[in-house]
Amino acid sequence: MECREAERLVMPYIQDQLSGQELEDFLEHVEGCPGCLRRYII
């Protein structure tokens, strides 16, 4: 997943609307991407 795609999934993530696979991919990217980690995980 690219940062752009992760960015698109942030809102549904916050609203708990991600499907299992999307959630898995999103978390996997964010945990491995310092830029996204800092931007999204509060």
Ligand SMILES: [Zn+2]
């Ligand atoms: Zn990223």
